[in-house]
Amino acid sequence: MIEVSAAPLDRDLQRRILVALAELYPAAMALPDLSPQFRAEPLFVRNLMYLSGHGLVVASAVRKSPASMPEILRAEITPRGLDFLADDGGLTAILGVVTVKLHDDTIRQIMLDAVDAAEAPDGIKEKLRAAITDLPADGVKAAVPALLRQALDAAPEAIRLIGKSLGL
Structure with missing residues (x-):
């Protein structure tokens, strides 16, 4: 199991997670594929769950007890996560345009x-x-x-x- 500390979130790790998941898109990364790549990252679970909380990835996880850190079973990037990685903001930027009308x-x-x-x-x-x-x-x-x-x-x-x- 990956150990998680109370250290702050790691933007570089978050980006690496998103890039790894984007390379697999539209497939998901299952636990056997996920663990070796991020085994040495003590903040992996914390950062993956953070990305999931923002809708950039979907992570399936289980907890052995209410107080334990979740164990990741599967993760996949969402279209919003792909757009986040895109230099131009992807379709999110295009579809998210707000039109202001003044009478x-x-x-x-x-x-x-x-x-x-x-x-x-x-x-x-x-x-x-x-x-x-x-x-x-x-x-x-x-x-x-x-x-x-x-x-x-x-x-x-x-x-x-x-x-x-x-x-x-």
Whole structure:
């Protein structure tokens, strides 16, 4: 039986486990195949169960007693584990894309809040507020890419100012 210590998790060992299982995919690694490769690894069971807990592998294990470490019978990598190893994140990255939709009224309100917060004469602010309020949805939609580009261009200066104010 493999001895497990209370040492921290081992990222290198986790990667080696995943790679070994990926090489067998779609087959699983059974106990006779598993033990020789990782026999000298005292943290093997701990790291395999950790990977299993995150859904990167499926490990079949038995416990001889409630207080004992599980004995691994079989392990296989999951599609999520394969994607984790992939440089591009695999299908998980493609399928996990989150689309954020902002209603034109939400964008309009953000623009109005920015006008209110700006340092400008009240007369100019009122004209801007009126123009934004009267802007049709297509106009709001057309303004978003330019506003986003402007915000991203200003990001380095904003980061510098934040750092300066924090004494960094």
